[in-house]
Amino acid sequence: MSRMEKIRIDDLSFAYGKRTILNRVEARFMENTITAITGPSGQGKSSFLMVLNRLWETIPGAHVTGRVNIRFDGEFRDIHHRSMPLTRLRRTVGMVFQTPNPLPMSVAGNVAFPLKLAGTGKRKNTEERVEKALSRVHLWDEVKDRLKDDARKLSGGQQQRLCMARALVFEPEILLLDEPASSLDAKAAAGIEDLMLELKNTCTLIVVSHSMDQVRRTADRVLTLESGELHGCESS
């Protein structure tokens, strides 16, 4: 099967004020692949992810130049173009942060939160989508009797999967994971790796990771971010 390009990045620069983080980066990301991004900390890996869903725009002093094109429904679109609705972009490009960040509400409430924001979904439908998202991250069996409990009572690994389910409820085409296993023990980390491999069937994944083992087991390609440059090699 020949894979199609999903993301095209051309001449992309990013800076916080005068501090340059990305310097004229070129990159391509293929559909249904996992790309790992490694590199020393503080080099801008998290910032790079925030460029892809335009989350950087909320940070005072941050600015971007260059082009990021993402293929929506078979057609490449510049995500910075005026005609690109921000909410649509962020529903298509899901993001999970490094530390699990459940909102102070119930387990089900957290997963349904993006639906609530979008104002979509009748009750029945919402329940179905919540169950589906939780099942995809293999959390459903563990929490199906505690859907109304405070999400912050779950364990670290469960919270991380809950946040993934929340990002998946809109079935994004691209999923950005920032060091998804960094706060987890070995067993929970292995669970996340399996999950990433499954999600590859429906998503294009970009995963920041420090663990070389994890990268070797999951990634189709590894990119290193250092001194504003993104360079890489194809693996396997």
Next chain:
Amino acid sequence: MSRRWIERGFTVFAFAAAGILMAVTMVLTGYLVMKGWNSLGLELVFGTTRPMDALCLRRPVLDGLFPAVAGTFALVALSVSIALPLGIGTGIFMSEFASGALKRMFSLFYDILAGSPSIVVGLFGFSISIFLHRYVSGQLYPCLLISALSLAFLVLPYLIRSTQTALENLPPEVRLTALALGASPVQNLFYVLIPRSLPGILSGVVLSIGRCAEDTAVIMLTGVAASAGLPRSVFGNYEALPFHIYTVSSQYMDSAELATGYGASILLFGVTSSLFLFSFIIKNIATARTAVSGPGL
């Protein structure tokens, strides 16, 4: 002198400062209670009227503090409900929308407002009521509404600042969570940022309540009266506990009358404490519901 002695001296000073403050507070409350204890009782509040009659507004209380207590509650409720939306709205504006020179200019204004002595604010309220009397309606005099507006003005800086700081101190991850899930900036405010700032905002509300309940200078110039009875309308006169304490202590006839002043002080203490307790409980509930918690365990 050796460093050790300086450090020791500083430690002693810190302990002494805390101890002296504690002692002063205890002497103050102890003195109040001692002086006012004997006048405390239903009679202090309701005079010779039966409490049920007074509470059901069947009979006026002519020789008790009931009108003053009611007046203070009405004043606090009215001022805080005027100031609350304005203050929180402005705080949100300052933290989320203002920037650069505009923000600095607004900041300066609020600092000036925060620094205005209450007698000046009272004078301003007084001039407003004269203006209204002359040019809008001859029926308008200094009244509960003017007092409440002036007090609202006085406490606005607390509300603005506490809202602004609470919002600005939210950790960046909290700001980004909902946005990354497709929330608009306004949705982010209402679903995440404001609920998470509630404890901080409520501290401002607590401060404001205390300030409104104790203020005397503003209300003296804007509509409080010694024997106005229960507040009947926002356009009428009213009584208030701090003003009662002021009049009694400045013109008492005998020691029994002075004792009612002490009694009124204890009541005012009780009123503010119960208002504080109320906001404290709300604040704790809000904190428990929105507290940041680490992963699991």
